[in-house]
Each structure stands twice: as C-alpha cells, then as structure tokens.
Amino acid sequence: MFNFKIIKKDKETKARLGILKTPHGIIHTPNIAIVATKGSIRGISFDLAKKFGSEVFMINTFHFFHNDRYKIVGKFGGLHKFLNINYPLMTDSGGFQVFSLGFGMEHGVGKIADIFPLETRINADFNADKRGLNNNQHTNLRKSAVKIFEDGVEFISPYDGKKLFLTPELSIKIQKILKADIIFAFDECTSPLSNYDYTKLAMKRTHRWAIRCLDEFKATKNQVMFGIVQGGEYEDLRKESAKFINSLPFFGFGIGGSLGKSKKDIIKVLNWTIPLLDENKPRHLLGIGEVDDIFNSIEEGIDLFDCVIPTRWARHGTVFTFKGRVNLKSSKYLNDKKPIDLECKCSVCQKFSRAYICHLLKEKEIYGIMLLTEHNVFWILNLFKEIRKAIKENKFLDLKRKILKYW
Amino acid sequence: MFNFKIIKKDKETKARLGILKTPHGIIHTPNIAIVATKGSIRGISFDLAKKFGSEVFMINTFHFFHNDRYKIVGKFGGLHKFLNINYPLMTDSGGFQVFSLGFGMEHGVGKIADIFPLETRINADFNADKRGLNNNQHTNLRKSAVKIFEDGVEFISPYDGKKLFLTPELSIKIQKILKADIIFAFDECTSPLSNYDYTKLAMKRTHRWAIRCLDEFKATKNQVMFGIVQGGEYEDLRKESAKFINSLPFFGFGIGGSLGKSKKDIIKVLNWTIPLLDENKPRHLLGIGEVDDIFNSIEEGIDLFDCVIPTRWARHGTVFTFKGRVNLKSSKYLNDKKPIDLECKCSVCQKFSRAYICHLLKEKEIYGIMLLTEHNVFWILNLFKEIRKAIKENKFLDLKRKILKYW
Numbered sequence: 001m002f003n004f005k006i007i008k009k010d011k012e013t014k015a016r017l018g019i020l021k022t023p024h025g026i027i028h029t030p031n032i033a034i035v036a037t038k039g040s041i042r043g044i045s046f047d048l049a050k051k052f053g054s055e056v057f058m059i060n061t062f063h064f065f066h067n068d069r070y071k072i073v074g075k076f077g078g079l080h081k082f083l084n085i086n087y088p089l090m091t092d093s094g095g096f097q098v099f100s101l102g103f104g105m106e107h108g109v110g111k112i113a114d115i116f117p118l119e120t121r122i123n124a125d126f127n128a129d130k131r132g133l134n135n136n137q138h139t140n141l142r143k144s145a146v147k148i149f150e151d152g153v154e155f156i157s158p159y160d161g162k163k164l165f166l167t168p169e170l171s172i173k174i175q176k177i178l179k180a181d182i183i184f185a186f187d188e189c190t191s192p193l194s195n196y197d198y199t200k201l202a203m204k205r206t207h208r209w210a211i212r213c214l215d216e217f218k219a220t221k222n223q224v225m226f227g228i229v230q231g232g233e234y235e236d237l238r239k240e241s242a243k244f245i246n247s248l249p250f251f252g253f254g255i256g257g258s259l260g261k262s263k264k265d266i267i268k269v270l271n272w273t274i275p276l277l278d279e280n281k282p283r284h285l286l287g288i289g290e291v292d293d294i295f296n297s298i299e300e301g302i303d304l305f306d307c308v309i310p311t312r313w314a315r316h317g318t319v320f321t322f323k324g325r326v327n328l329k330s331s332k333y334l335n336d337k338k339p340i341d342l343e344c345k346c347s348v349c350q351k352f353s354r355a356y357i358c359h360l361l362k363e364k365e366i367y368g369i370m371l372l373t374e375h376n377v378f379w380i381l382n383l384f385k386e387i388r389k390a391i392k393e394n395k396f397l398d399l400k401r402k403i404l405k406y407w
Numbered sequence: 408m409f410n411f412k413i414i415k416k417d418k419e420t421k422a423r424l425g426i427l428k429t430p431h432g433i434i435h436t437p438n439i440a441i442v443a444t445k446g447s448i449r450g451i452s453f454d455l456a457k458k459f460g461s462e463v464f465m466i467n468t469f470h471f472f473h474n475d476r477y478k479i480v481g482k483f484g485g486l487h488k489f490l491n492i493n494y495p496l497m498t499d500s501g502g503f504q505v506f507s508l509g510f511g512m513e514h515g516v517g518k519i520a521d522i523f524p525l526e527t528r529i530n531a532d533f534n535a536d537k538r539g540l541n542n543n544q545h546t547n548l549r550k551s552a553v554k555i556f557e558d559g560v561e562f563i564s565p566y567d568g569k570k571l572f573l574t575p576e577l578s579i580k581i582q583k584i585l586k587a588d589i590i591f592a593f594d595e596c597t598s599p600l601s602n603y604d605y606t607k608l609a610m611k612r613t614h615r616w617a618i619r620c621l622d623e624f625k626a627t628k629n630q631v632m633f634g635i636v637q638g639g640e641y642e643d644l645r646k647e648s649a650k651f652i653n654s655l656p657f658f659g660f661g662i663g664g665s666l667g668k669s670k671k672d673i674i675k676v677l678n679w680t681i682p683l684l685d686e687n688k689p690r691h692l693l694g695i696g697e698v699d700d701i702f703n704s705i706e707e708g709i710d711l712f713d714c715v716i717p718t719r720w721a722r723h724g725t726v727f728t729f730k731g732r733v734n735l736k737s738s739k740y741l742n743d744k745k746p747i748d749l750e751c752k753c754s755v756c757q758k759f760s761r762a763y764i765c766h767l768l769k770e771k772e773i774y775g776i777m778l779l780t781e782h783n784v785f786w787i788l789n790l791f792k793e794i795r796k797a798i799k800e801n802k803f804l805d806l807k808r809k810i811l812k813y814w
Contacts, residue, residue: 038770039766039772076744084758084759337483353489353491355489363445366777367449370777
C-alpha cells in the first residue's frame with residue numbers, strides 16, 4: 001500500500017527522483033506539501049491546489065489537539081472524510097508548535113510567538129510564571145509557557161490559557177485518529193539558541209520518545225510514520241541522531257530542529273545527516289521552503305518539504321516570480337499593467353495586472369489574498385515540476401543556477 | 408445599446424419580468440447586483456458569481472474617490488478593463504457612503520460608522536468639531552464629519568482624516584471615468600431619524616442636484632443614469648420626489664434614503680412611489696436585500712436590487728437556507744454531518760458538512776468565508792431565478808408564501 005522507490009539519481013549531485021505511493025495517491029519526489037494548518041489552505045481550495053499539481057498536504061496536529069477538535073474529526077472517520085478530499089495527507093506531531101511556543105517565548109524566535117495575540121501570550125507567560133513553569137534548562141530571555149518532563153510536555157494553551165499535556169503516545173493516538181497517510185514521530189524541537197548541552201539532552205529524549213512512538217504506532221494500517229532526526233547545529237549530535245533514528249523501523253525520515261544560524265548551516269547539517277540515513281527511505285526537511293534552500297537541500301538528497309511560505313507570503317502581499325521575490329503592496333505597482341510574473345502560466349498571471357492586485361492589497365480585500373495564494377501555490381508547485389524534469393534530464397544544476405540568479 | 412423591456416406582468420401583483428440590455432450583457436429582472444464594493448467580491452471571483460448566474464455587479468464610487476484610485480482606473484480605461492471582466496456593472500454615486508458617514512456618526516445608525524475603525528471615527532469627529540463642521544440641521548446625537556452645502560458635500564475621510572469635497576458634477580465625472588454600464592445620480596441620502604423638515608430640505612436639494620447630474624452626464628456614450636427618488640418616510644415628499652425625478656430624462660430610477668422604521672414601511676413607501684414612475688423604466692431599490700423585503704418589493708414592482716447581505720453575512724458565519732437564516736458559528740454544528748442547506752444545489756452544499764464549515768469559522772480560516780460566500784451568492788441568485796420562473800408561471804405568490812414561511 002505504501003512504497004518508496006528511487007527512479008533516478010542525478011549524476012552531478014545527490015538529488016534524486018522518487019515515487020512515493022500512498023493509499024490516496026502517488027507523490028512524485030522531490031515535492032512540497034502545501035500546508036493546510038487547521039484543515040484548509042488559507043486562500044484556495046484543496047481541489048484547486050490539486051489541479052495545480054499539489055500531491056500532498058500537511059496538516060498540524062497541534063491545531064486539532066488543543067481544542068479537542070480531533071475528537072470531532074474522529075467521529076467523521078479521519079481528516080480525509082472530515083475535509084472530504086481524497087489526496088495524500090501528512091500530519092506533524094504537534095511537537096514543533098508546542099516547543100516553539102516554549103522557545104519562541106524564551107528566545108523571541110519561532111513562529112508561534114508571532115501568530116498568537118500578544119494578550120494571550122502575556123497571559124500564558126503570567127500563568128506560567130505564577131505556577132513556576134519556566135524551564136530553567138533554557139536561557140530564560142522570557143518566561144516559558146512550556147515545561148518538559150520525561151513523560152511528555154506540559155504547556156499553557158495560547159488560545160485559552162488551559163493547561164495541556166502532550167506525550168509521544170497521545171500525539172500518535174491523535175494522529176491515528178486523524179488518519180493522515182504519513183505521520184511524524186513526536187520529538188523535542190530545539191531552538192537555534194539552545195546550547196550544546198541542552199540540545200544533546202533534548203536529542204536523547206527525542207530518541208527515547210521515538211521508541212515510544214513506534215510502540216504506540218505498531219500494527220497501524222493505512223498509515224506510515226517518519227522518525228525525526230534532531231541534534232541542532234552540532235555535528236556529533238546530528239550524526240548520533242541520524243544513526244539512531246536510522247536504526248529504528250520508520251518508513252521515512254524527517255529532519256527537524258535547528259538547522260543552524262545561517263543558510264549555509266543547512267547544507268552542513270544535511271551533509272552530516274543524510275549519508276547516515278537508509279538511502280531507500282524518503283527524507284523530509286521539516287518547515288523549510290525558501291527557493292534557495294529548496295535547491296540546496298534537494299542537491300543534498302532531500303525528497304520532501306512542507307512550508308507555509310507560499311500561503312503566508314501571499315497574505316502579506318509577497319509573491320514568487322522568476323525574477324525574485326516581489327512585494328505587491330508597494331504603491332509603485334498601482335500603475336503597473338504587467339502581470340505578477342511574465343513567465344508564469346497561472347490563471348492570475350493570465351488575467352490580472354499588478355495594479356489591480358496592488359489595489360486589492362491596499363484595500364485589504366480578501367480577494368487579493370486569494371489571488372496571491374493561487375499564484376504562489378501554482379508557482380512553487382511548478383518550480384518542483386521543473387526541478388523533477390531537470391533531474392530527469394540531468395540538468396538540475398543548470399536549473400539551479402538559472403533560478404538562483406534572482407533568489 | 409441600452410434597452411429595457413417588460414416581457415410579462417404578474418396577474419395577482421405588480422411584479423414583472425423584464426429584460427435590461429447593456430453593452431456588457433443582458434440583465435433579466437427581477438435581479439440583484441452582487442456588491443463588489445472596492446472592485447472585488449469578498450470571498451469569490453467575479454467569474455464564479457457569473458457562473459452562478461450573476462448578471463450585474465455593484466461597485467462603490469466612494470471607495471475609488473477618497474483615495475484618488477479612480478485616476479488609476481481611468482488610465483486602464485475604466486472598471487471593466489481594470490478588473491478584466493466583461494459583465495454589466497453599476498456604480499453608485501458615493502452619496503450614500505458620504506451621508507451615512509454623516510448620519511451614521513450623528514444618529515449612531517448606518518453602515519459606514521460600523522465598518523470604520525473607532526479611532527478613525529473619533530479622529531474624524533474630533534477634527535469636525537474643531538473646525539465647526541457639525542451640521543446643525545440634524546439632531547446632533549454625535550458630532551458629524553460631514554457638512555452639506557448647495558454646491559456639494561464636505562467631509563473628513565474616515566481613512567486618513569483628509570478633507571474631501573464631493574459635488575454632483577464630480578460624482579458623475581468619476582462615474583464616467585469608471586465607465587460602469589449603469590450609474591446613479593448624486594443624491595442626499597437621509598436617515599430614518601431625520602425629521603420632516605430636514606428630509607424635505609434634503610429632497611429639494613437632491614432634485615436640484617439631479618438636474619446638475621444630468622447636465623454633467625449629457626452626451627455620454629455606453630452608460631445610462633438612474634435618478635434617485637428621496638423623501639424618507641413621508642408620503643407627500645415621496646410622491647413629490649417620484650413625480651419630479653420621473654419628469655427628468657433618466658434611464659431608470661433608484662429608490663433611496665430612509666424607507667421608514669419598520670419592514671412594513673418599505674411597502675408603504677413603494678406604494679406611494681412606484682405608481683408615479685414611468686412603468687417602462689427599470690426601478691432599483693437601493694441597498695435592500697433581506698429575503699422578505701425582496702419578495703415584498705418585487706410584489707410592488709421593483710426590478711433591481713443591490714445588497715451586501717450575501718457577502719457580509721458570509722463573513723459573519725451566517726447563511727441563507729430554505730429553512731431560514733442560520734449562523735454556523737454555533738458549536739452545535741461541530742457534530743452536524745449535513746450540508747448547509749439540504750435543498751441547495753451549490754457545490755459547497757454538495758461537498759462539505761456543517762461540521763467542517765463550523766470548524767473553519769471557529770478557527771477564523773479564510774476558506775470558511777470563501778465557502779459561505781460561495782453558498783450565499785449561489786443561494787440568493789438561485790432565489791431570483793426561482794422568482795423569475797414563478798412570475799413567468801403565474802406562481803409568484805405561491806413561491807412567496809413557500810419561502811417566507813421560514814423568513
């Protein structure tokens with residue numbers, strides 16, 4: 001029912017073409033999962049993304065856990081039925097959201113801290129402080145709403161201040177109820193500001209949790225699980241984690257956690273990690289999706305990505321173009337009769353001017369977000385099609401040079 | 408190029424079927440213009456609305472005036488080219504927005520006061536107050552940002568606090584630049600709280616402005632203008648206004664201003680007004696669109712409507728159904744596997760459960776708004792199809808009784 005096969009290896013790089021079979025369809029790799037955080041893509045339908053060539057979607061377990069919404073989904077028989085779509089789905093473990101809630105608070109980094117309203121974050125901080133929940137193993141730049149135990153992680157919901165507890169077993173139980181095709185093990189995600197000692201401690205815990213996830217998962221049908229390699233930006237830890245996770249019976253691998261402080265560090269981390277992973281299993285780089293990082297990672301042997309950039313950028317007025325990134329909110333586009341991207345074949349670029357779109361963005365019209373999401377999702381999926389074609393034709397580095405001239 | 412023809416009159420009521428030809432297509436009446444305030448429908452494309460049977464769209468001149476955006480549209484050659492659509496369009500005169508900004512502030516009524524951020528409104532009030540701009544002809548429940556002169560109306564932009572001046576001539580000049588098929592004369596819209604004396608004074612001014620609008624409009628090609636009947640809830644004023652506007656060479660009529668304090672008052676006002684209007688010209692009831700009001704007004708001989716309800720309700724989680732109005736934000740729908748409306752043929756009702764939509768609304772997902780907008784626009788356009796069919800088959804009152812059982 002599930003099967004991953006490498007069908008071609010690039011001659012000049014470690015890039016490869018693969019076919020990942022799932023019960024809901026085939027994913028041609030390299031590929032990117034369009035993110036549908038709470039069960040919808042923000043600005044277009046699943047069907048439209050599918051029409052553009054989208055072969056897999058990523059949904060966040062955290063957003064179905066904190067509000068018990070997974071119980072509703074369970075009554076429907078899983079996400080495919082709840083969303084009424086028949087496409088391959090992934091769910092993450094919820095770990096990233098919980099831990100970035102923690103280190104986002106403490107280090108002022110991470111996405112969660114940005115998306116939750118300040119009042120909620122302050123309340124969460126306040127409650128955490130009162131109850132002594134700040135985690136002293138981190139550098140406490142801010143108070144944390146997250147406390148980590150061997151058994152699991154306790155945290156304050158940034159939505160309603162409720163105390164929640166998530167364990168490896170519970171994450172897998174929820175993901176089994178959600179019934180995505182591909183699920184991820186529950187890991188402790190560390191921040192770029194976590195030091196060596198803490199990153200090592202968290203990695204060891206992630207390894208123990210990986211075993212518990214597999215125990216909980218065993219004999220599950222119609223789903224496969226990816227284990228997650230941690231170890232931050234530290235060579236020996238990344239290698240230790242890659243070897244350990246590789247030794248377990250996961251279907252594939254996620255590479256998570258801090259990939260260092262610069263874009264070059266990503267390449268280093270992948271260079272340490274990937275050679276230690278079974279080459280016949282798929283490799284997913286979690287949460288990465290900038291154009292240069294995509295090329296660099298595929299060059300190191302990454303097969304799968306998931307990233308909010310195409311949809312999040314759209315909500316901020318930013319678009320992908322073959323001449324680089326453009327923010328269409330700038331008033332100079334009000335007089336621009338050209339399409340977003342002269343080389344793009346999407347229906348937005350066939351039909352609308354930058355001027356109209358700039359007008360919609362300035363007026364905060366929902367339709368502006370819809371059009372940019374449509375363009376960005378089309379554009380990034382098209383880029384992956386081009387990449388797969390280039391690998392097939394042994395032109396991957398040519399394409400990389402051509403595209404990265406502007407990125 | 409433009410032509411309006413009555414093709415059938417109902418036997419039991421004043422309802423009628425008409426065909427309104429415009430350079431961008433035919434509008435079958437009775438019909439409703441879906442509102443695209445700033446040049447887009449909030450949640451779906453023009454093309455999708457067209458596919459659902461939408462035959463005309465209403466765009467607001469005010470939102471292209473206060474920011475000089477009409478100059479940009481002019482460089483493109485008008486709204487059809489700027490939006491790249493080939494469908495019949497209407498623009499209002501901007502009057503409603505300006506005056507409701509005034510009486511919205513003073514009387515705490517009107518839509519503008521609700522949609523602008525409080526800070527802006529307070530600033531506008533403050534500036535108005537400093538500069539002595541409060542209009543003493545109204546009951547001053549709040550300070551006004553609007554001052555009315557014979558020449559036109561001065562007001563403070565609720566967006567940026569800029570002082571603006573709009574005259575009948577400028578409104579028509581802008582509407583000629585925007586190039587909608589059907590445009591409206593610039594009138595003074597009064598509030599349900601305006602007294603007899605003020606309503607009369609404003610009506611007389613509206614009549615003088617109607618002549619100035621026609622002067623400015625003369626010899627315009629590819630556009631027609633509707634004059635607007637005012638007179639509030641006062642029988643003699645409505646009759647005087649209907650006679651006067653009917654005496655001028657407008658292509659059709661808008662019925663605007665206060666229609667009284669209750670739903671029954673609408674019927675009274677239409678009863679006074681419509682018999683005095685040339686029966687061979689189209690009659691548009693401005694800004695009305697609740698289901699019962701639609702039936703009651705068509706019964707009195709109204710041909711055209713425009714209303715934000717289908718799209719605005721969608722943004723607030725409210726949907727039309729054949730069993731009445733439903734707000735899908737209520738938690739009870741989280742377990743409801745039924746579609747929004749069992750009798751609706753729209754693709755949202757074919758595909759999605761109330762539970763999924765309720766989940767999206769609770770999570771404030773854009774896609775939830777998109778789905779509800781799709782449903783509501785489909786539903787209301789379908790209702791008008793049913794109404795036209797019923798008039799054709801002499802079953803208008805049967806349909807009215809059937810639908811209004813739940814509305």
